[in-house]
Amino acid sequence: MWREGHGAADLFNAAVSRVALSHHAHVVVHLEALLALPGLTAAQREEATALLRTARAETxxxxxxxxxxxxxxxxxxxxxxxxxxxxxxxxxxxxxxxxxxxxxxxxxxxxxxxxxxxxxxxxxxxxxxxxxxxxxxxxxxxxxxxQDARALRRFALGWSGAGVAGMVVGGTLLGIGQGRWSSRLNGPVEACQSDGSLFPVEACRRELDAAGTLRASGAAVLGVGAGALLGGLVARVKEPRKRRLGWIIAASVGGLSTIGGAVALGLGAQASGRHNDPSPWTDDDRRAINGAGAAHTTGATFLGLGAGALASAITGLLLDRSGRFLVSAGPQVRVGGGALVIEGRF
The missing domain is CATH 2.60.40 (Immunoglobulin-like)
Structure with missing residues (x-):
């Protein structure tokens, strides 16, 4: 009756009917709404207050x-x-x-x-x-x-775009470094340029180290891009609880990947140091150097992957908690180059 008539008498009658059913919580809500209405007489207010006191004692x-x-x-x-x-x-x-x-x-x-x-x-x-x-x-x-759906899309675009850009740059550096690594390791030492103070094998080793550093750097950038892309894709999940769970899993995987990558990176560098001598390379030396370089590059990849996943997942969790997904991204292309601009308010 109250929903239809919106009259004080209807509201009071609804409360009285609930008293008979022992629905005292409903009585309290009805009478509190009644007492909040203007225009009640003193007698009406006194009667409603007395009934409210009785009903509240039962709750x-x-x-x-x-x-x-x-x-x-x-x-x-x-x-x-x-x-x-x-x-x-x-x-x-x-x-x-x-x-x-x-x-x-x-x-x-x-x-x-x-x-x-x-x-x-x-x-x-x-x-x-x-x-x-x-x-x-x-x-x-x-x-x-x-969270606003458009804001989440901007967040996902920012991290995904940065991740894709990182993967492209990292893959390019990785490919260039791998090409130089293979040519220096598998080619004849006489092909290495010497500045007069180095033997050819020492010049090859120096160029091989530079190629390995470039390859590992590219692998790390590639890993960071993949981790950032992972965090951006999780932002596309519509259900909030599943989205938070996805970021928690991504952060956990990122932490484990960071630890494993750091260990592999150190072991690869240590193994490479064992072959840092001026003697000519044998086939066994080349295989050992190649294995150490592979471990070094793999470690850099997982270290970058962990860093990217941790950064994107932790940022997502923090922004999800604060409710401030105000991040956007967009490519900028100009003559001679391009860039991905990420901007936002945190």
Whole structure:
């Protein structure tokens, strides 16, 4: 009747009918709404207050705590649903309004209740609370800001674009370094240029080291790009909980990859140092040097992959928690070169 007529008498009658059914939480909500109306006579207000006092004595107080990253700047609607153990005990949902800075204490009947927030500003959340006859723990709801789909697309574009650019640059450097490495390692030592102070094999070793450094640098940049791309693709996941789980997994993989890459990088460098002597290379030396160089390059790849995955995943988790996905990216092409510009506010 209250929804249809919006009259004070209808609201009072709805409360009285709930008293007969022992739905005291509904009585409290109806009477609080009634007492908030203007124009009540003193007698009406006194009668409603007395009935409210009686109904509230039959309920149990449940403090409601809404945790948000930022203080509320506007009222928030909370829906209360009684979960009945019997099919015959059907009660309509209750909706209360929580205002900024307000300490809210719910008056609920003993039993199971679902407390739900479905607000456009926040991700939907449901908290189940069992109200006991003696004491009941506070109902705590952690509200996360709902992310704008366009902002998430900009975030994904920024990291994915940077990742693809890194993979292209890293792959190019890796290819150039690999070509120089193969030509210096497999070619005759006489082909190496000497400046007069070095024997040909020493000149080859110096050029081989430079090629290995270029190859490892390219592999590291390639890995960073792949890790950044991974974090950007996770941002495309629509379901917030799955998206956060994806970033957590990416960060875990990134951490393990960083540790493993650093170990392989060190072992490769150590193995390469064993062959740093002026004696001519034998076939066994070439195989050993090639293996050490492969370990060094592999370590650089995984180290870069871990760094990129960690950076993108941790950034995503931090921004997801703060609700500030204000990142955009776009390519800029000009004569003689190009660039990928990433800009944002964090």
């Amino acid at each position: 149990r107080p449940v403090p409601l705590e809404l945790r948000t990253q930022r203080p509320l700047d506007a009222p928030l609607s909370v829906t209360l649903t009684f979960v009945s153990a019997f099919a015959s005990d059907v009660r309509p949902d209750l909706t209360i309004t929580v205002r900024p800075g307000e300490n809210t204490v719910l008056s609920l009947d003993p039993g199971r209740w679902q407390i739900r927030v479905d607000d456009p500003r926040f991700e939907p959340i449901t908290h189940e609370s069992r109200v006991e006859a003696s004491t009941t723990a506070p109902a705590v709801l952690d509200l996360r800001l709902r």
